[in-house]
Amino acid sequence: MSDIKYLPGKEPHENEHRLIFKNVDRQGWDTSIDTYLEDGGYEMLKKGLGMDPKAVTEDVKASGLRGRGGAGFPTGIKWGFIPPNNTKPVYLICNCDESEPGTFKDRYIVHQDPHQLIEGMVISAYAVSAHTAYIYIREEFPEAAITLEKAIAEAREKGFLGQNIQDSGFDLEIYVHRGAAAYICGEETGLIESLEGKRPYPRIKPPYFPAAMGLYMAPTIVNNVESLCHVVHILRMGGQEYVKLGTPRNSGTRILCVSGDVKKPGYFEVEVGKVTFRELLYDMCGGPKDGRKFKAVIPGGSSSKILRCNESFKIGRGDDAKDLSFWDLPLDFDTLAAAGSMAGSGGVIVMDDSRRMSWVLNNITHFYAHESCGQCTPCREGSTWMKKVSDRIENGQAVPEDVKTLEEIAYQIDGKTVCAFGEASAWPVEAMIDKFREELVGETSDTNDFKTDERIAQEEFLSKVQ
Amino acid sequence: MRPLKFPLTDFFKVSSKIEVPHPRAIDRKRLEYIRLYAPVKVDVPNARLIERDALRYLFKDHPKPRRNDRELVKRDLPEPSVLEKNVLSPETPGSINFPPFKITPELEKKANQRIAQYPADQSRSAVLPLLHEVQHHFGFISPESIDWVADKLNIAPIKVVEVVTFYPGFRQKAPGKLHFRVCRTLSCAMGGSYELMARLCEITGIDRSGADGQKDPISVSPCGNYSVEYAECLASCGTAPVCLVNDDFHEGLTPDKAKDLIAQYNG
Ligand SMILES: Cc1cc2nc3c(=O)[nH]c(=O)nc-3n(C[C@H](O)[C@H](O)[C@H](O)COP(=O)(O)O)c2cc1C
Ligand code: SF4
Ligand code: FES
Numbered sequence: 001m002s003d004i005k006y007l008p009g010k011e012p013h014e015n016e017h018r019l020i021f022k023n024v025d026r027q028g029w030d031t032s033i034d035t036y037l038e039d040g041g042y043e044m045l046k047k048g049l050g051m052d053p054k055a056v057t058e059d060v061k062a063s064g065l066r067g068r069g070g071a072g073f074p075t076g077i078k079w080g081f082i083p084p085n086n087t088k089p090v091y092l093i094c095n096c097d098e099s100e101p102g103t104f105k106d107r108y109i110v111h112q113d114p115h116q117l118i119e120g121m122v123i124s125a126y127a128v129s130a131h132t133a134y135i136y137i138r139e140e141f142p143e144a145a146i147t148l149e150k151a152i153a154e155a156r157e158k159g160f161l162g163q164n165i166q167d168s169g170f171d172l173e174i175y176v177h178r179g180a181a182a183y184i185c186g187e188e189t190g191l192i193e194s195l196e197g198k199r200p201y202p203r204i205k206p207p208y209f210p211a212a213m214g215l216y217m218a219p220t221i222v223n224n225v226e227s228l229c230h231v232v233h234i235l236r237m238g239g240q241e242y243v244k245l246g247t248p249r250n251s252g253t254r255i256l257c258v259s260g261d262v263k264k265p266g267y268f269e270v271e272v273g274k275v276t277f278r279e280l281l282y283d284m285c286g287g288p289k290d291g292r293k294f295k296a297v298i299p300g301g302s303s304s305k306i307l308r309c310n311e312s313f314k315i316g317r318g319d320d321a322k323d324l325s326f327w328d329l330p331l332d333f334d335t336l337a338a339a340g341s342m343a344g345s346g347g348v349i350v351m352d353d354s355r356r357m358s359w360v361l362n363n364i365t366h367f368y369a370h371e372s373c374g375q376c377t378p379c380r381e382g383s384t385w386m387k388k389v390s391d392r393i394e395n396g397q398a399v400p401e402d403v404k405t406l407e408e409i410a411y412q413i414d415g416k417t418v419c420a421f422g423e424a425s426a427w428p429v430e431a432m433i434d435k436f437r438e439e440l441v442g443e444t445s446d447t448n449d450f451k452t453d454e455r456i457a458q459e460e461f462l463s464k465v466q
Numbered sequence: 467m468r469p470l471k472f473p474l475t476d477f478f479k480v481s482s483k484i485e486v487p488h489p490r491a492i493d494r495k496r497l498e499y500i501r502l503y504a505p506v507k508v509d510v511p512n513a514r515l516i517e518r519d520a521l522r523y524l525f526k527d528h529p530k531p532r533r534n535d536r537e538l539v540k541r542d543l544p545e546p547s548v549l550e551k552n553v554l555s556p557e558t559p560g561s562i563n564f565p566p567f568k569i570t571p572e573l574e575k576k577a578n579q580r581i582a583q584y585p586a587d588q589s590r591s592a593v594l595p596l597l598h599e600v601q602h603h604f605g606f607i608s609p610e611s612i613d614w615v616a617d618k619l620n621i622a623p624i625k626v627v628e629v630v631t632f633y634p635g636f637r638q639k640a641p642g643k644l645h646f647r648v649c650r651t652l653s654c655a656m657g658g659s660y661e662l663m664a665r666l667c668e669i670t671g672i673d674r675s676g677a678d679g680q681k682d683p684i685s686v687s688p689c690g691n692y693s694v695e696y697a698e699c700l701a702s703c704g705t706a707p708v709c710l711v712n713d714d715f716h717e718g719l720t721p722d723k724a725k726d727l728i729a730q731y732n733g
Contacts, residue, residue: 089585098701099698099699101652101653101698101703102652102653102703103699103703104701104704132585139598139635140635140647140697140700140710141701142713143713175583175584177583177591177594178595178598179633180594180598180633180634180635180636181634181635181697181698182634183698195591196588196590196591197590197625198590198628198629199629200632216585257703257704259703259704259706260653260656260703261656265703265705265706267704298652302651302652302699349652349653349703355656360652363651363652366650366679367651367652367698370679370680370698
């Protein structure tokens with residue numbers, strides 16, 4: 001791979017291990033199928049279609065690949081959930097609704113390397129016996145939707161899609177379906193509802209697990225773009241070889257997207273768990289901006305719990321337990337979960353000491369209040385309340401009890417909703433208050449007597465009643 | 467003020483016959499009402515705009531609505547229903563940029579292509595793609611186009627309305643010729659996207675004070691050439707702040723680049 005040259009200024013860092021992003025920012029690279037074929041593309045498709053579908057699934061299971069969309073669920077096991085006696089058509093959906101704040105990896109795959117995704121999708125569809133696949137792409141990627149449709153047409157022309165692909169007897173059609181700027185369409189059951197032409201109200205699980213009752217009530221596999229691309233590399237390397245990348249239970253590579261207050265933000269494809277925060281933020285991202293110090297980091301998209309840079313954590317159980325400072329934490333699924341946060345979608349947002357936490361909190365609560373689908377009360381009302389209270393704190397109109405109120409609201413959303421959006425909106429608030437309580441309380445004042453419109457109306461009403 | 471293209475005297479006749487409410491109280495429904503009673507047939511392109519100008523002109527020395535006007539409006543016109551309120555598209559200065567909704571063979575062809583992507587008994591899935599086609603050609607989703615989509619897919623219009631009103635990606639009023647969607651989420655906000663928005667508004671003369679993130683996110687400049695809106699994370703946080711201009715994506719837009727960004731399109 002050493003002969004690959006990258007665009008000047010975009011060369012990968014030496015700690016990187018590029019599989020998925022091999023062709024991103026590559027010199028002389030474009031999205032046409034000829035370029036991809038010249039580079040040995042679609043070979044794995046031929047190999048995969050020559051195997052037994054079960055063998056492909058087994059390989060993916062052996063590779064230990066965990067979904068890169070947020071939940072980190074093992075992909076091979078998910079594929080195995082399709083009921084064995086199923087008679088309905090099976091659907092494969094690629095989740096390209098990348099809208100978790102802080103995440104920007106799928107963007108580069110679909111804009112710069114669409115054929116890798118298509119190849120991964122054909123192999124995955126073959127493994128789960130799906131003959132129709134959809135790419136659900138967010139509306140804000142209009143260019144990528146065109147690129148993908150062009151790539152699909154090219155692939156069909158060369159016989160990598162359509163009827164009887166490469167004489168294997170396997171048929172597959174892939175269609176692009178554009179969303180319409182709603183974050184909740186990223187949630188897999190919300191996505192399915194949206195694909196059915198409805199409002200994206202997530203379905204309750206159980207019983208609506210997509211693998212059993214998904215699109216049109218037929219078995220459906222929803223996978224993230226990055227997860228599907230990994231399938232190509234698993235087939236190339238073999239599951240047994242792939243599992244050696246990364247650390248045990250956290251195999252493979254993953255793309256970390258760093259944004260915020262660092263000198264060189266960007267994307268880095270690394271072996272999972274091989275890079276610590278110190279290496280990531282100081283070596284790869286060039287450290288804090290001049291004259292600043294790192295204050296806090298959101299490790300896996302805005303839904304994950306924030307970590308303070310001066311914390312330390314007890315990781316592991318029993319005799320294996322060790323104390324690790326924030327800087328020595330490796331970025332893998334299990335360690336971050338043990339540290340009380342999550343690896344999520346790989347979006348690392350960094351804040352330095354110039355940021356007021358109340359402002360950050362306010363920005364995040366606005367996002368969730370805007371994006372709640374409104375189906376269940378705790379989330380719909382709670383996210384709006386959190387926004388209003390955090391508005392007050394940010395504007396200096398709050399009293400100290402408001403911080404407690406905010407915390408109470410968050411804990412009342414968490415775990416009481418139809419979909420995981422409830423946790424996604426409550427966790428950042430819970431963590432922010434837990435870790436920066438003094439700072440938030442410091443922005444409030446006992447003497448504030450700010451009243452909301454609702455409060456004024458309520459008092460007026462009560463005075464009339466009495 | 468744009469010169470008027472038809473004799474105003476006709477309009478004065480109208481106003482002497484029925485009392486025309488103050489422009490502030492005028493929405494589409496009421497314009498239709500006036501048109502119904504108008505002794506002249508206003509048969510020019512963009513008739514609605516001209517009517518609006520005419521009304522503005524009529525009431526230029528008349529800054530506050532008179533009480534009678536409001537009462538007249540109340541008495542004679544039923545309050546628009548929830549459905550009407552959600553379906554009707556208010557006029558904006560940007561309306562002039564887009565042709566009125568019309569079913570063309572080309573649109574039909576594209577629609578049929580989209581419908582073919584889904585199983586035959588699941589054509590409802592094509593609601594989003596069809597609405598995208600409409601929005602792409604006509605700038606926004608009008609009541610007529612909702613009817614067309616519902617007809618095409620053989621579903622009740624409400625099923626289309628619920629989709630249009632839910633998704634922030636569908637507009638119900640005309641944006642400007644250049645529609646800016648500035649990302650306001652954390653990484654971009656840290657990079658200065660709020661200042662970028664302020665600069666864009668300053669340059670284009672847009673007043674965002676009436677904008678409401680949920681119900682009415684789009685603000686259009688008085689000239690109708692520009693409109694702005696806040697978007698949530700556009701998935702390019704590493705190159706913050708970012709912004710979509712129509713379908714073009716721009717990254718690394720520090721506030722000082724706002725002027726160049728606009729110039730790029732006007733040059
Ligand atoms: C509120 C919410 C938003 C989500 N957004 C996305 C998203 O934008 N992209 C994505 O791939 N997965 C998203 N997910 C995760 C999906 O539900 C699902 O777990 C994922 O697509 C499965 O793919 P994977 O197994 O390959 O990770 C979201 C989940 C929730 C609860
Ligand atoms: S938790 Fe929120 S986003 Fe999820 S279904 Fe309920 S209201 Fe909708
Ligand atoms: S925060 Fe603006 S693109 Fe993600």
